Amino acid sequence: MIEAINLSKQFERTVKQGRKSHKEEFLAVDQISLKAEPGEIVGILGPNGAGKTTLLRMLGMLMTPTSGQVRLMDREGNFIDDITQKKGLIGYLSGNTKLYPRFSIREYLLFLGDLYGYPKKEGIARTEEMIRVLAMEKFADNRIEKLSTGQVQRASIARCLMADPQIYILDEPTLGLDILSADAIIRFMEEQKEKGKTVLYSTHYLEEAQILCNRIYMIFQGRIVAEGTPLTIMEKTGTGSLRQAFHSIFEGVSQQGEGQGE
């Protein structure tokens, strides 16, 4: 289980007005509370710049929140305090989590095994298992810089799986992938859900989210503007698909925003 309580993150940006410019602070994530339970896939939707990545980075312990907290529960149902331990429970995957190009997949996984504290033999066994499960035998000893996008994507999944985490946080995992690779990712998320893991993921592909997600949070300008199952969201907005619901929600919100701004 992963839970965000009143999570906020403040950044600074330069505002240019003609030749003059000044700095101003703004909230990329503004008092967001959310929760994802074991055995469900939770989707985070929103336009570019809504704060999805910042939110997921805070949930993944990569960024410290300006205020609020993230609570994590381990396998036994205990809350964890230590950040390093929390990281050990999370498998985090985004477009920016690249792998060391000069390593081979096997070397990389062995290094991870060491780091996650597997004894030597178990580390090797786990590495071989990952290579087998993801069908990477043919290129497991090639340097990662020499691999194709799809192969790298499989290696990245292996990286996430290596520690057997309880919670998966995936930031636009299917972005820019071909249909086969994207399907592999989707299958991977469904498998994890069936295994009783918690999956939290952000995407721009609304059709994908509609099928896949148990629950959805839509965010805009750092705030949650809609939440619920895909079905309840469509019912609330009186639309037939998540895409239409998305449009109706964001049109409403931006008009409201402009109205307030005047």
Next chain:
Amino acid sequence: MGKTWTLVKKEIFDILRDKKTLVIMVAVPILLYPAIIIGMVLVMNFMMQSREGESYTAAYGNEYRAEALRFQEVYEENQEELDIQLTFQEVPEAEKEAVKDSYDAWIHFMTDGQRVHIEVEYTSTDPNSSYAENALQELADMYCKELLSEKLDEKGLTEDFLYPVTYEAKDSVTVSESAGMSIGGSIGMMLVVTIMLGAFYPAIDVTTGEKERGTLETLLTLPVTNFQMIMSKYLAVSLFACITAVLSLLSLGGSVLFLLGSALAGASEEILHMEPAVFIGWIPILLLVVIVTALLVTAFSMCFCVFAKSFKEANNYITPVMLVVMFASMTAMIPSIQLDGRTALIPIVNVSLLIKQVLAQQMELTLAGVTIGINFCYSVLIIWVLAKMYNSENILFHDGFQSFRLFEKRSEIKKGTIPGTGDLLLSVVVLLLLILYLGTAVSVRSTFGGTLVNQFLILLVPLSVVWYMKSDVKSLFSLKIPSGKSALGGLLLYIGTFLFMLVVTAALTRILPESTQNVEQAFEEILNQPFILIVLVMTIMPAVGEEIFFRGFLFGGLRNRHGVFWGILLSSLIFGAFHMSIVKLLPTAMLGACFAYIGYRSGSIYIGMFLHFFNNLISMAVSKYPEQLGRFLSFLVKKELAGRDLIFMLVIGGLSGALGLILLKKERRDRNP
């Protein structure tokens, strides 16, 4: 520990997989240095050899033929002693202008019967002509001697008549010592430079490279602390810096020995006289120095690399760093600069000087220990800063210049900005440089003037930074009238600290005997000034300036970013280091910590200012009127403290300090219920 080790292994593995790094770190030292050195010598040898046996022609007019023929005779008699061959040609004076250019030199002989005057026309820009001139000069000396001994023979005299005194100097320095001295200065620089070369590329690779390749975010998802992350990177890079340095040293030493061996194949007896034991004795010390230097240089270069977004940018940052370090390491080449209590505190410079000392076999163990220790401390300090910086999301996810607000346009800086760690460190460095150059330049003419300039600079730097950043001076500098209770607490704490300081100073002077002669001389000039002027420049100005810089600006800024503990520790250590003396470092730092704590508890800088003024007043008074003061407070003036004095001071100091602490602690509670 286990995780750090796994990470270190990963970093080493990653660096080793990069061919470019390997080339720079291994191929360059092993192949390039010997190639350059041996190649250079071979070319020089070749040039020398090609000159040997070469023949040059010199022409002379037919006017003073007898002298010219005599000159040629001298040449023929001494031909073996000259490196080159000369041919003489007689040309009638009338044809001279027409054929002048076809000869390497033109000789005019003149004589009045008593004395022969030889004039040589040559072209200094033409190497052939220049060589001929050199040979002719040598020949002229021989000619002179020949004539001289003829004349002496005529009178029945010997050479003793002309040279009744002979002089010979015998150097007590052994060959190995003088060789050590002459190469010692440059070895230090080479060592530092090779360490830098070894550290640069991996340093950029593990910091900026990781950012550029997009693997940093992956690294952040792993269950390791930021400290483990930065520490492992640091250790891996230092290791490579060490390896490069050792390889370079070996290949440099090897090629130098090879050359000496081949060049002095006949006369190598002397070289062989450098006992091997001496060499072996150097090795552990040099290795220790290499390691410490590698730690420091690596830390320093990584500090700059973490800011860079790309390789190119990292290179831009590191070039000036390299220049500064190179310049610092070159100071050892200046013969008059030696390792002493002062220079041992300056990083890089002290390493170069220590190597010079070691090679000249004049090493002092205390100073060597201080050098190694202080560089280690600097490294730890820089690593701490580095770890702090690496924690910052701004460096990991953004441009990375958040802790350097000073590089932003002033119009973009918000009102009330507090200087970041980078700004503070930069200010310290700038101030230090200004004092070293401007202050020293003035104090060469007048110590008093130098002190005045320094005090002015200490005030100027923080005020300009604070102006640029539009900081809230009142809260940053703690400009608040203190309560009576905290003033009393401060005074008591100061008395305690002061007594402890005296004890520590007494103990330190015993362990580290420092030459106080220079200091006393400089002081004399100051003490000759009227007392009122001394009070102004030596007590009031430092009290105001140093308090504003160290307690207001530095402690205020550091406390804001890193908390009170680190704020006090760092600001007081820097305060101690600013006094440029090993003996003073610790006591001054204690005093700084005391003032910083008082400022923190009371919320006012004024108590510290007053106590600082009082403190300097006492030490001025002790210097100017030692006898009068000695009558009342004997422990202030005594050079050696007796056991009874010590116990008295420790007890009184402890009591007073404890009482002061209690009062100050209460003060805080009263103010913030």
